Amino acid sequence: MSNTTEAVKERSMILQKEMLAKQFKELSMAKELGKKVVYTFVPGNLTELILSFDMLPVYPEINALQSGMRKKSHAYIREAEKIGFSEDVCTYVKCDIGMMLNGNIGPTGEKLPDPDLLLLSYTGCYTFMKWFENLERLYPGVPVAMLHTPYQEDGRIADEQVEYMVKQLKEEVIPKMEQVSGKKFDMDRLAKMMENSAKSEDLLVKVLQSAKRIPTPIDAYFAGVYYIGPIFTAFRGTEEAVEYYNELWNEVQDRIEAGLGPITPEGELAEERFRLVIEGPPNWTNFREFWKIFYDMGAVIVTSTYTKVGGTYDLGFRHDSSNPLESLSKYCMGCYTNLSLPQRVDLIEQYVKEYSADGFLINSIKSCNSFSAGQLMIMREIERRTGVPVGFIESDLVDPRYFSYANIKNRLESYFQMLDQRKIILSKQN
Amino acid sequence: MQNLENIINLCEEKAFDLHFSHAKKWKAEDASRVIVGYLPIYFPREIVHAANGMAVGIMGAGDRKQIIKGDAYYQSYICHLPRGVIEMALDDNLDDFDGFIFPAICDCIRNLSGMFRISKKGKFSRYFDYPQNFKRDIGGNFYLEELLKILDDIKAINNVKPSKEDLNRSIKLYNKNRRLIERLYDVRQEYPWRLSAVETYYILRAGLSITVEEHNKILEDVLEHIENNERGEQMDNIRVVVSGSFCEQPPIGLIKSIELAGCYIIDDDFMLGSRWIIGDVDEDTEHPVDALVRAYIERSTFSSAVYDVGNPKGKRLVDLVKRRDADGVIFSAASFCDPALLDRPELQKSCDNAGIPHINFQYHENTGQFKVIKEQAGTFSDSIKLWA
Structure with missing residues (x-):
């Protein structure tokens, strides 16, 4: 299915586009500008620390999803499979490796610079480790800094876990950053950035929690990943990010005052029929079509777990300028995929209740075990604890072979019929 | 010493007893004994042994158990092992186990640890996070804490806190076990026809559900048969x-x-x-x-x-x-x-x-x-x- 109409955009979306374009331009000129480049991941990212050394971050999974949205991922994945990667494994990895084998051309069509440092923030996803072992071989000689983030298996962050992470930061990560950047670590500068981070985090949480309103002024999943979240990872800690989130929050407030629903590429959602909580990453290869199925049904996602892989700020975490390294450690350990399965269930239950959701939906991703393993148990638990109908669809991150539009639409239509019936029954009971 | 065929048959039986009856029988002989199941790959069994316990390897249900409930817990694109393990947990196969250890090897095993917690299986279930930092004073300190947590978990059940001597003795037994296994592989390197790969597999896998003392005796006997x-x-x-x-x-x-x-x-x-x-x-x-x-x-x-x-x-x-x-x-x-x-x-x-x-x-x-x-x-x- 092709998208024939121009997507409707708000001011913040245009601002985001400009900021990202500028960043990719800067990346394409990194060598000329004398800037060092750090490849790293979104969950457990150390953006403030990287920026405090005046280095530029590159996020391979963002490149992969961009390739997916631009219909380039299938060819990249096939390239990786040609050199021996199995059909069974993470398609982000294969897409990223395929892109590198094809000249490492970034989303804007400009070549991404090779890394000067591979910063493996090993947070909440086992595959990250394998991914960077592979990148280390693609870029021989490039230093690798490993930051192992312990899992919250006891449902809390223990002191010894913080100590372990701080020690890694002090003795492994920061010395490598100093060596690569040629600059001394500046704790005050990092702390200053964290003040900005906390400001952005306050604003981001306001935006995300605006979806508790009925009707919600935002879609917290599709829009969450489309224009609410991305700026956060790459720009957190900067004044530009604070400005962006101020702009976005003003925009959301305007929508609230005007009683408007969320903006989507197809236009504004006029009638909010179903409020959903969703678990799992979206499909990127058919992102707009996927979103449109929900739009057509009057369904809006009021909160999502995927938008918390970069941090669970809505649970109260803020980067703390008075304890920068401890704070970075706690940030990493608090990312959604680093939460234990019981914590994930508790959080989703809380979301369903606090956001007055009509249903809970899982988009199970074929190649993402970090999310997918255990989701069927999550589904049962949420149904048992909240009584809302649960739905289950399957797709993939960036492999278009695993996105079946007809199957997904069919399943969602049945699910929405079920939600409709439940509403009728509940209204009769009341 | 038993003849080799009998030993191999015994090992096959122990290796694929998905009710772990040998371990459960061992536990029943002494009220302070515990059995702790662990998943692949590695777990330092020495600490459980020293705390009057037996660490039992749970390597999945293989092709020896029909999976019905397990398939309802896992999508088709997730490996088979966890669905067999959850099937065993939901049936009575793992009853009498005191605790479960899920070593950090992948996201499936990691999330399975949470499923055991939600299902309230065992008196404890623990994701065992291995350090990926290999400096003694960084990753080593973290790993030490992980090991001490397990000892605390076991002590909470049987009130046994192993002494230095207990731990050294257990380490000695597992050192012997590893040496015997390596000898077995060395013999097979020279004379692979003397013990087939399947027979070797039975002998090694049996060691995951019997005591290390019993396994060492089996390995010694097997070596006696095939070395010369x-x-x-x-x-x-x-x-x-x-x-x-x-x-x-x-x-x-x-x-x-x-x-x-x-x-x-x-x-x-x-x-x-x-x-x-x-x-x-x-x-x-x-x-x-x-x-x-x-x-x-x-x-x-x-x-x-x-x-x-x-x-x-x-x-x-x-x-x-x-x-x-x-x-x-x-x-x-x-x-x-x-x-x-x-x-x-x-x-x-x-x-x-x-x-x-x-x-x-x-x-x-x-x-x-x-x-x-x-x-x-x-x-x-x-x-x-x-x-x-």
């Missing part, structure tokens, strides 16, 4: 290392098919956890738990579960092939096994660079058809015999 006595008939087979089967176990039919196709499996990673530490752990020390920490940090074998930058596993696989004088490598990984499958291209590349022939295939623990695998392995064997 001929058995079987030497065939014109090639010699291979099998790599990638360290977690979800291949069905016996698959191992048998490889050998019947003309390949002696002279090394493998089927029971990698039992062979994880290379050499001995310090067994006469004031700080035995620290000795286990140092052994993990400094002398772990190579594995897809261990961060390998600075110590690449491709090189270590090639070294193993050379040390075992193998003709080639068979990459045999469970479907949807991220660790093994994400490593495969790099390992293959290392083999290519070293001129080592290799083939690969994937399996499920309950795969029932081996014709294609046998043909593939047979062709591999023929090609090496004819042209290598």
Whole structure:
């Protein structure tokens, strides 16, 4: 299915586009500008620390999803499979490796610079480790800094876990950053950035929690990943990010005052029929079509777990300028995929209740075990604890072979019929 | 000493007793005993042993149990092992286990630990996070805390706090166990026909559900039988290392098919956890738990579960092939096994660079058809015999 109409955009979306374009331009000129480049991941990212050394971050999974949205991922994945990667494994990895084998051309069509440092923030996803072992071989000689983030298996962050992470930061990560950047670590500068981070985090949480309103002024999943979240990872800690989130929050407030629903590429959602909580990453290869199925049904996602892989700020975490390294450690350990399965269930239950959701939906991703393993148990638990109908669809991150539009639409239509019936029954009971 | 056939039959029975009746019987003999189940790959069983417990390896249900409930807990694109384990947990197979350990090897095993917690299985269930930092004062300190947590968990059940002497004694027994297993592999390197790969598998896997003392006796007896006595008939087979089967176990039919196709499996990673530490752990020390920490940090074998930058596993696989004088490598990984499958291209590349022939295939623990695998392995064997 092709998208024939121009997507409707708000001011913040245009601002985001400009900021990202500028960043990719800067990346394409990194060598000329004398800037060092750090490849790293979104969950457990150390953006403030990287920026405090005046280095530029590159996020391979963002490149992969961009390739997916631009219909380039299938060819990249096939390239990786040609050199021996199995059909069974993470398609982000294969897409990223395929892109590198094809000249490492970034989303804007400009070549991404090779890394000067591979910063493996090993947070909440086992595959990250394998991914960077592979990148280390693609870029021989490039230093690798490993930051192992312990899992919250006891449902809390223990002191010894913080100590372990701080020690890694002090003795492994920061010395490598100093060596690569040629600059001394500046704790005050990092702390200053964290003040900005906390400001952005306050604003981001306001935006995300605006979806508790009925009707919600935002879609917290599709829009969450489309224009609410991305700026956060790459720009957190900067004044530009604070400005962006101020702009976005003003925009959301305007929508609230005007009683408007969320903006989507197809236009504004006029009638909010179903409020959903969703678990799992979206499909990127058919992102707009996927979103449109929900739009057509009057369904809006009021909160999502995927938008918390970069941090669970809505649970109260803020980067703390008075304890920068401890704070970075706690940030990493608090990312959604680093939460234990019981914590994930508790959080989703809380979301369903606090956001007055009509249903809970899982988009199970074929190649993402970090999310997918255990989701069927999550589904049962949420149904048992909240009584809302649960739905289950399957797709993939960036492999278009695993996105079946007809199957997904069919399943969602049945699910929405079920939600409709439940509403009728509940209204009769009341 | 029993004859070898009887020992092998006994080991087969113990290896595939999915009710772990031997371990449960052992526990029933003493009220302070505990049994702690652990999943692949490695877990330092010494600490459980020292605390009057038995660490029992749970390697999945294989092709020995029909999976019904387990399939309702896992999507089709997730490996088979966890669905067999949850099936066993929901049935009565794992009743009487006091605790469960889920070593950090992948996201599936990690999330399975949460499923056990939600299902309230065992008096404790713990995700056992291995450090990926290999400095004693960084990753080592973290690992020490992980080990102490397990000791606390067990003490809360049986009120046993092992002494230094208890721990040293347990370490000594497991050192002996590892040495005996390596001797077994050394004999098989010279005379692979004396003990088939399947028989070796039974003997090693049985060790996961009996006491280490009993297993050491079995290994000694087996060695007594095969070190100086001929058995079987030497065939014109090639010699291979099998790599990638360290977690979800291949069905016996698959191992048998490889050998019947003309390949002696002279090394493998089927029971990698039992062979994880290379050499001995310090067994006469004031700080035995620290000795286990140092052994993990400094002398772990190579594995897809261990961060390998600075110590690449491709090189270590090639070294193993050379040390075992193998003709080639068979990459045999469970479907949807991220660790093994994400490593495969790099390992293959290392083999290519070293001129080592290799083939690969994937399996499920309950795969029932081996014709294609046998043909593939047979062709591999023929090609090496004819042209290598």
